[in-house]
Amino acid sequence: MATTIDLTHEDVDLLAMQSTACEPHHVVLPELSGLSSINSQSESADASEQQLRVYLRVRPFSKEELNNNEDQGCVVLESAETATLHAPKGSATMKSSERGVGHQLHKFSFTKIFAPEATQVEFFDGTIKPQVQDFLHGKNALVFSYGVTNAGKTHTIQGSAKDPGVLPRALEAVFKHIGGRLYEHMDLRPYLSSDVQKLDLDQLRAERVAKVALFSLLKEDSEPTRSRSSSSSVNSLSFSGVSYDQTVDSAEGSSEDMQCSYSMWVSYYEIYNEQVYDLLQLTIANKARRRPALRVCEDSAGNSYVRDLRWVNVQTSEEAAKVLRVGNKNRSAAATKMNQSSSRSHSIFTIKLMRVDGTDVQGMSELSLCDLAGSERCNKTKTFGERLKEAGNINTSLLILGKCMVALRNNQGDRAKNGYVPFRESKLTRLFQGVFCGRGRASMIVNINQCASTYDETLHVMKFSAIAKEVVQVIPPRSLESLAPRLIGRNGKPLLTNGLIDTQAVDDYLSEDELLDGDEEADMSILPQEELLILVESLRTKLLAERKKNLLQEIQIRKEMGDAMLQQIMEIEELHSRQMADLKESYEEKMDSTFEMYKEALKEHAYQCALERLEEDYVPLEDYTAEQDRELEMRVDELEWKHQSSAPAAGFASALQQENSTQTDPMHPTTQETDSDRFKLLYKDKCAVEQLCAEKQELITSLEKRVQELTETLQEAGESYMEKLTKVQNLQNRLIHQEREAERLQGELTEREAELCVLKEGLSKQANDSAGQSRQRRGLLVNIKESMSSPSSGNLCRTIRKSVRTTTSLKKKPN
Numbered sequence: 001m002a003t004t005i006d007l008t009h010e011d012v013d014l015l016a017m018q019s020t021a022c023e024p025h026h027v028v029l030p031e032l033s034g035l036s037s038i039n040s041q042s043e044s045a046d047a048s049e050q051q052l053r054v055y056l057r058v059r060p061f062s063k064e065e066l067n068n069n070e071d072q073g074c075v076v077l078e079s080a081e082t083a084t085l086h087a088p089k090g091s092a093t094m095k096s097s098e099r100g101v102g103h104q105l106h107k108f109s110f111t112k113i114f115a116p117e118a119t120q121v122e123f124f125d126g127t128i129k130p131q132v133q134d135f136l137h138g139k140n141a142l143v144f145s146y147g148v149t150n151a152g153k154t155h156t157i158q159g160s161a162k163d164p165g166v167l168p169r170a171l172e173a174v175f176k177h178i179g180g181r182l183y184e185h186m187d188l189r190p191y192l193s194s195d196v197q198k199l200d201l202d203q204l205r206a207e208r209v210a211k212v213a214l215f216s217l218l219k220e221d222s223e224p225t226r227s228r229s230s231s232s233s234v235n236s237l238s239f240s241g242v243s244y245d246q247t248v249d250s251a252e253g254s255s256e257d258m259q260c261s262y263s264m265w266v267s268y269y270e271i272y273n274e275q276v277y278d279l280l281q282l283t284i285a286n287k288a289r290r291r292p293a294l295r296v297c298e299d300s301a302g303n304s305y306v307r308d309l310r311w312v313n314v315q316t317s318e319e320a321a322k323v324l325r326v327g328n329k330n331r332s333a334a335a336t337k338m339n340q341s342s343s344r345s346h347s348i349f350t351i352k353l354m355r356v357d358g359t360d361v362q363g364m365s366e367l368s369l370c371d372l373a374g375s376e377r378c379n380k381t382k383t384f385g386e387r388l389k390e391a392g393n394i395n396t397s398l399l400i401l402g403k404c405m406v407a408l409r410n411n412q413g414d415r416a417k418n419g420y421v422p423f424r425e426s427k428l429t430r431l432f433q434g435v436f437c438g439r440g441r442a443s444m445i446v447n448i449n450q451c452a453s454t455y456d457e458t459l460h461v462m463k464f465s466a467i468a469k470e471v472v473q474v475i476p477p478r479s480l481e482s483l484a485p486r487l488i489g490r491n492g493k494p495l496l497t498n499g500l501i502d503t504q505a506v507d508d509y510l511s512e513d514e515l516l517d518g519d520e521e522a523d524m525s526i527l528p529q530e531e532l533l534i535l536v537e538s539l540r541t542k543l544l545a546e547r548k549k550n551l552l553q554e555i556q557i558r559k560e561m562g563d564a565m566l567q568q569i570m571e572i573e574e575l576h577s578r579q580m581a582d583l584k585e586s587y588e589e590k591m592d593s594t595f596e597m598y599k600e601a602l603k604e605h606a607y608q609c610a611l612e613r614l615e616e617d618y619v620p621l622e623d624y625t626a627e628q629d630r631e632l633e634m635r636v637d638e639l640e641w642k643h644q645s646s647a648p649a650a651g652f653a654s655a656l657q658q659e660n661s662t663q664t665d666p667m668h669p670t671t672q673e674t675d676s677d678r679f680k681l682l683y684k685d686k687c688a689v690e691q692l693c694a695e696k697q698e699l700i701t702s703l704e705k706r707v708q709e710l711t712e713t714l715q716e717a718g719e720s721y722m723e724k725l726t727k728v729q730n731l732q733n734r735l736i737h738q739e740r741e742a743e744r745l746q747g748e749l750t751e752r753e754a755e756l757c758v759l760k761e762g763l764s765k766q767a768n769d770s771a772g773q774s775r776q777r778r779g780l781l782v783n784i785k786e787s788m789s790s791p792s793s794g795n796l797c798r799t800i801r802k803s804v805r806t807t808t809s810l811k812k813k814p815n
């Protein structure tokens with residue numbers, strides 16, 4: 001499904017503001033017209049929509065791979081547009097499909113597929129050539145190669161000295177097109193994103209010196225610093241000796257174009273570990289020094305560019321090749337498990353072509369060729385240390401590129417949706433943003449190998465390409481005025497051609513220094529100060545409004561989260577309290593049962609103790625009462641004796657007391673007083689004894705009562721025992737009776753048996769006699785009747801009848 005990128009909002013306005021160097025769509029170089037059908041398709045004067053072109057290139061197996069049995073028929077090319085991937089045994093895809101997740105077969109379609117045997121020429125002609133032609137027409141283009149490591153990306157983009165890739169071929173094609181119309185001065189240099197700077201003499205001199213210095217690097221460093229495999233030895237890249245017949249643009253140009261001259265500038269940089277490095281900086285030659293990282297900035301139109309990037313003016317294809325060689329020398333590459341010379345960075349080679357008429361720059365177009373670093377799985381490639389960090393950054397930027405593709409595709413379905421496209425999340429996508437948003441045509445080269453061991457990664461790449469293919473680019477039409485690049489002076493202020501300085505335009509610009517001293521990232525400072533202030537004010541208002549909105553959203557989210565958490569807490573609390581209640585209940589039950597157990601045990605213990613004490617203290621009641629009586633008698637005797645002996649002594653003492661009453665000391669008590677005291681004491685004793693007696697009597701009464709109860713219980717037990725005994729005796733009697741009866745019957749039975757034997761004998765005897773006397777034979781029954789009717793057998797009949805009766809009665813009474 002093809003959908004469309006929405007460019008109808010702010011971006012369009014921004015694009016209208018910019019002075020990009022694209023040629024108007026209707027201005028077609030005659031010599032290039034009719035070269036390609038795609039070409040004519042893109043010549044539409046209106047906004048043209050076009051699906052992102054995605055080309056698949058399948059790398060041939062190396063000898064080593066064939067020896068390692070990597071050829072398992074994983075990639076099948078069904079047609080020029082369709083390829084099928086078959087999951088090999090042991091791959092994650094196969095395992096998943098065996099578990100019922102996913103499929104073993106995946107079908108993908110592409111703009112065009114190139115089989116392993118496709119040559120570099122065929123590939124160039126079938127893919128990039130039309131875009132190079134568009135570039136020569138003044139259109140911007142981006143070509144990027146995507147694939148797993150060791151899939152052939154660098155080979156496709158750069159190729160080797162003998163077999164150059166699309167980049168050298170594109171350069172060669174451009175030079176062929178320019179022919180003798182080269183603008184020989186170097187005074188017009190690309191500036192910011194899409195402007196042109198007019199160099200003064202000093203700048204020009206410096207530019208020439210820098211160029212010579214750059215090329216001298218190749219002479220100084222004859223030994224290549226990077227050891228690339230011979231097959232892709234781009235260090236020694238040279239365009240000489242290669243036939244470019246197919247790439248040469250043989251068509252004649254229009255008369256207008258024939259009058260123009262061309263100025264060509266190239267830049268070469270890499271994105272390594274999310275940092276941008278200029279591969280053409282002279283300082284790079286000094287390896288000991290740390291490379292300065294460049295910044296990605298945006299101009300007033302929002303177009304990204306690399307600040308301070310070095311642009312080199314190239315006048316011949318040899319010079320272009322030299323620049324490429326210098327850059328490749330500086331590119332970050334390393335030997336990995338998968339590739340001896342693996343690109344560890346995304347490298348971007350850009351060609352800017354200015355169309356100059358006299359001193360006027362009529363237009364400028366841009367062609368970028370990007371060799372992306374290979375995606376890889378770190379655990380599979382046994383990556384660690386610096387390589388792991390690189391792989392992480394590579395994978396992250398590729399992931400963001402994928403996200404952008406997905407977002408662009410999704411946005412196309414519904415123009416009003418305008419979902420967020422995360423271009424700003426990586427340097428790579430920031431720099432690609434302009435093209436994806438309509439500044440030019442993009443096409444993607446998907447490189448794959450057919451190895452079974454990298455099948456899962458290859459499948460991932462193919463899925464990515466399927467998404468990319470659904471992205472539709474919309475190139476808005478532009479007016480002629482907006483297409484000429486701005487010409488900027490030394491101080492960064494725009495100069496106008498036709499001999500007039502546009503003061504309004506001058507006011508619109510600030511110097512580059514001012515511009516760069518301001519915001520580090522954006523070039524908003526191109527605007528005048530008042531506008532900037534207004535802009536700042538409006539941005540502040542927007543920021544406040546945004547903050548307010550965010551705050552409200554945050555409050556709302558917090559509230560919702562709080563409610564949800566409260567709900568959760570309440571549920572948890574309820575659950576806990578239910579669990580607690582259950583627990584409490586079960587513990588209470590356990591406690592109750594334990595308590596009951598202890599209570600029973602205590603009772604038992606107390607009962608046992610009481611019994612033991614009772615046994616120890618037990619005194620027979622008779623002994624006890626006899627003892628008590630004896631004690632009481634003794635006590636009474638003693639008291640009586642005391643009373644009697646104290647009576648005469650008391651009389652004598654009272655007489656004595658009366659005699660001596662006058663002489664005695666009033667302080668000493670009299671005998672009368674002593675007696676009364678003793679009596680009181682005795683009386684007290686008596687009371688105590690009586691009390692004791694009463695208590696004992698009570699005890700006795702209670703004991704008697706207990707004894708009475710026990711006696712009654714015993715009597716009851718005795719009675720029941722007697723009853724049972726009587727019953728047992730009765731039963732025994734009956735048993736004896738039955739036994740006797742049985743014995744008797746046994747005896748009778750024995751008797752009857754004996755009689756029966758006798759009868760049998762008699763019968764047999766009679767039978768023998770009757771046979772001898774020739775008597776008429778009669779039956780046994782008649783004989784028996786006869787013998788029974790005879791007087792000798794009368795007893796026997798009676799006995800049998802009786803025994804029958806007895807047996808019957810016994811059956812009736814089995815007991």
Ligand SMILES: Nc1ncnc2c1ncn2[C@@H]1O[C@H](COP(=O)(O)OP(=O)(O)OP(=O)(O)O)[C@@H](O)[C@H]1O
Nearest residue numbers: 059149150151152153154155231232339342343374
């Ligand atoms: N079409 C092809 N024909 C013959 N050889 C090829 C082809 N494509 C790639 N190769 C060879 O395969 C090897 C790996 O290719 P290359 O270095 O281009 O892979 P890459 O995808 O750029 O890897 P990395 O991402 O690790 O840089 C090289 O030796 C290259 O010469």
